[in-house]
Amino acid sequence: MKWSVDNWEEWIDAQLNAVRESNRWRQTVAFDGEGASGRVADRELLNFASNDYLGLAGHPAVRSAAIDAVERWGGGSSASRLVTGTRTLHHELEHAIARWKGTECALVFPTGYAANLGVLQVLGHENATIFSDELNHASLIDGCRLAKARKVVFRHNDVEHLASLVDAIQGPKIVVTEAVFSMDGDAAPVLELQKLCIEQDALLIVDEAHAVLSSMPHSSYSGYVRIGTLSKTLGALGGWVAGTRSLIDLLVNRARTFIFTTALSPADAGAALAAVGVYCSTEGDALRARLRGYVNEIRPGHDSPIVPVILGSESAAIRASAGLLARGLYVPAIRPPTVPPGTSRLRVVLSAAHTPEMVAKLRDALVDVSVNTE
Secondary structure (H helix, E strand, C coil): CCCCHHHHHHHHHHHHHHHHHCCCCCCCCCCEEECCEEEECCEEEEECCCCCCCCHHHCHHHHHHHHHHHHHHCCCCCCEHHHHHCCHHHHHHHHHHHHHHCCCEEEEECCHHHHHHHHHHHHCCCCCEEEEECCCCHHHHHHHHHCCCEEEEECCCCHHHHHHHHHCCCCCEEEEEECECCCCCCECCHHHHHHHHHHHCCEEEEECCCCCCCCCCCCCCCCEEEEEECCCCCCCCCEEEEECHHHHHHHHHHCHHHHCCECCCHHHHHHHHHHHHHHCCHHHHHHHHHHHHHHHHHCCCCCCCEEEEEEECHHHHHHHHHHHHHCCEECCEECCCCCCCCCEEEEEECCCCCCHHHHHHHHHHHHHHHHHCC
8 A cells, every 4th residue: 555645644643542542632731920820721820830949930130131141142042052152151151050060061052851862872872881760851761762872771769770780781881860850759869879880980970950959969070970951940941961071072072962953042041040140049048948848848858849649540630630720720630651651640849939828728739639539
């Protein structure tokens, strides 16, 4: 049979039907607002889904810096970093990130996803083996796929299992993990992983995208590669890599997601630079302390502001999300393929932008929804 456009249409329709039948249908929803609240279809809702953990996206200094950058450099960078896309602002931001993370150097990418792809594409050469936590983010998984290295998956946060795998393989080794896992909100044992990597002479790549409350170690170990985003804790857009100067020089010359894409916009670079300043100030300390208190209100001692409420089936998660929506709380249902089958959930996210009254309303609503979905 000759394959035609009509066949493609049939295939697309079949794929869409499969998504609908599995209760995994998703679509974009216009959320008109920032910070703790916004409007969806003309209804005011409290926002417990945003990754703007410290509320910096709307911070006056961050807003002002973005506006100033647009006034000086315009709306876009207009070229890749190695052509005419680099502004003095990019270098200032990279120096600030390196100081913040205690490394020799740093490099910014247009997104955190691009940073992960670029690092793993460059370091994961054909003679290396990558050891990846089974719950790593899609960007790390795709980076591993893009790399030419052999791939080995270890059990989530299981250092003993990882050690047995690493010890059994010769040659260059790379361990990849998130510092805080984006769907469960639990922290990786970074110090234990670092100790293992030093013993095994392996690189350790840590994605710190969600590590707003984690005390990430500074280290003189040259094999410690730190990656993060500008779009969550810092409330802007973009990604960064921090490490040795030689590593950054190699990424500049080899990372395809850095070389072949337009540079981070001036507005985002300016906003991120201002946000780093706030984060590293006494105000930043106070924001993190407030956020820590909110997390303890909902789930005492939890590692992060990401609080999962695992409900199992897709339908249960949809019902729970609808129940919160009826109470004026915006918490979308998270379903496969974002999470493994049978672990559909609410991904409740707290922010320093919330008020104690908002958090109390969430706490009470979660109790009601949990009872009604059992």
